[in-house]
Amino acid sequence: MARKITYQQAINEALDQEMSRDPSVIVMGEDNAGGEGSPGEMDAWGGVLGVTKGLYHKHPGRVLDTPISESAFIGAAIGAACNGLRPVAELMFVDFMGVCFDQIFNQAAKFRYMFGGKAETPVVIRTMYGAGFRAAAQHSQCLYSLFTHVPGLKVVVPSNPYDAKGLLIESIRDNDPVIFFENKVLYTMEGEVPEEIYTVPFGEAAILREGDDVTIVALGRMVNMAQEAAEALQKDGIHCEIIDPRTTSPLDEETILESVEKTGRLVVVDEANPRCSMASDIAGLVVRKAFGALKAPIEQVTAPHVPPPFSDVLEDLYVPNAAKIERAVTRVAEYR
Amino acid sequence: MNTELNRESLLKAYRMMRTIREFEERVHTDFATGEIPGFVHLYAGEEASATGVCMHLSGNDYIASTHRGHGHCIAKGVDPAGMMAEIWGKETGTCKGKGGSMHIADLSKGMLGANGIVGGGGPLICGTALAAKLRGDKTVGVCFFGDGASNQGTILEAMNLATVWNLPAIFVAENNGYAETTSPNYSVACENIADRAAAFGMPGVIVDGFDFFAVYEAAGEAVKRAREGGGPTLIEVKVSRYYGHFEGDQQKYRAEGEVQKLRNEKDCLMQFRRHVTADGDISAAELDAIDAEVLAMIDDSVVRAKADPKPGPEELLTDVYVSY
């Protein structure tokens, strides 16, 4: 039996192993070690939730804590990537992208195209997303669709520890700018993760469960909820196929389309707000390219078109859950 | 030094600081039971800053606050009971339980919100100050921000804009020695945050944030200048926080005994009490009575917050737009 570690440990291990293997990999972000200039311990935090803990002492000089100047340090990571380094910069909560988005979407994303194919920008921007911490409207959003919208960026959304490690190593080795989305609720999720270095390729969805009745495409934390729902639906005789795209850019269209060709029924589960989302993107894809196979309208299970609320009762209503997925799947399965 | 402050104002300032302290101590205790959801950043230790500044403001002046916003809210007149209910996620909260600790706001009190985005308030205060200037109503805007936030582009851009437009704005940098774990000794490139004022063409002053009277005096000058059309000021308040960055922080980046020493030797309430009772004008018994009243008021706010209902499910979808 393989070793089990958490999603958070898997990310830490990927960073550690890549830093050991490749001296051009550096890590930077606010309090990624913690304690700079302060009277107490260094590496006091290892990132706000401890994900980068330990790297500071293991890789001297290569874990840089930054001032709260996201435009400057995210931009610096991008510039450093143009000059031989492979920086992994942490934008703590993705909600903070607002203060540094230009460096990402007008600079990093566009270099290769604007410069006629001459640039390579191997930067990774790690960032946390998602609701569930009662952290309210400015610390709980799921903004991967905003980045997916921008040509030139690759966008990774791992749903489990194994993928988190393999996809992060792939991200670090990739020569394009990659936005790596970590779900904060998943940090404590345990799973089997090999100790060796391995990669998970971009643009290859995982089929986590096979079934002939309904296809569920789910992202990030929603994958686990879809699995829970599928388990329950199995008892009612509804067999779901669960697809985790793992990267939203590139998107593995083929695996999704093949599955819908087989089932004719699709439910997309996305924790993000519904407008211009991955849910609407994937639904649109299937309507365009597998229209003939569809036997029922596509259902989207998403957060509503509102910001994430604070109060626990409202936040629990806001986030999709297994029961909502079950209901959507049942409606789609029963549609005649 | 405190010549402008009559008895009544001194008692008001003391009550304000005591209310903030009691509120924060109580949230600290209750957070430890696991009943309070989310991220909570406490202002205990910094009371003289919010109080020394807000004692000069009226309800028509605006302030913008930070993630560590409870003290600013109380000093600006936001109802502590509504704040407590908000922190507990209740329907009766200042923001109906939709915002929580990091987003307490009361626009009717000129309180433009705590803020989850570091540096978010600077540009906003330029806007309230611009409106005040164009109306000519002599009100001002105050942006509170931290040492960490002083490195954020939004704050630096806002200070420049405030001078360019000669806005009635005051920038209050609360330098509490840490941004999360990181010291301004590391993150701020110059010696003092106030030194940056020169680059933005505004006066910059440094005050001891444990000394209410020092803050009060510096803020008084800045507010007066702003009201008279003299433009913005940067005030750096050197202070400390008594608790972690947020509740649950182990604080290993701090020195052993650091906070205890500050509580024993510099505490703003202790200094204030010593100062005003030494004059003989105000008695210790009067201050004790305020302490007891504040304690009872905070107790009551917690009892009510706990008993109050959570927001109903229909609240999830309301308040996104004015009209849609």
Ligand SMILES: Cc1ncc(C[n+]2csc(CCOP(=O)(O)OP(=O)(O)O)c2C)c(N)n1
């Ligand atoms: C744009 C942005 N970057 C980072 C954070 C995360 N964060 C929240 S508070 C904080 C430290 C702020 O330090 P400071 O400005 O000194 O305020 P203090 O907490 O000391 O009151 C950080 C990094 C954030 N909320 N917003």
Ligand SMILES: [Mg+2]
């Ligand atoms: Mg600070």
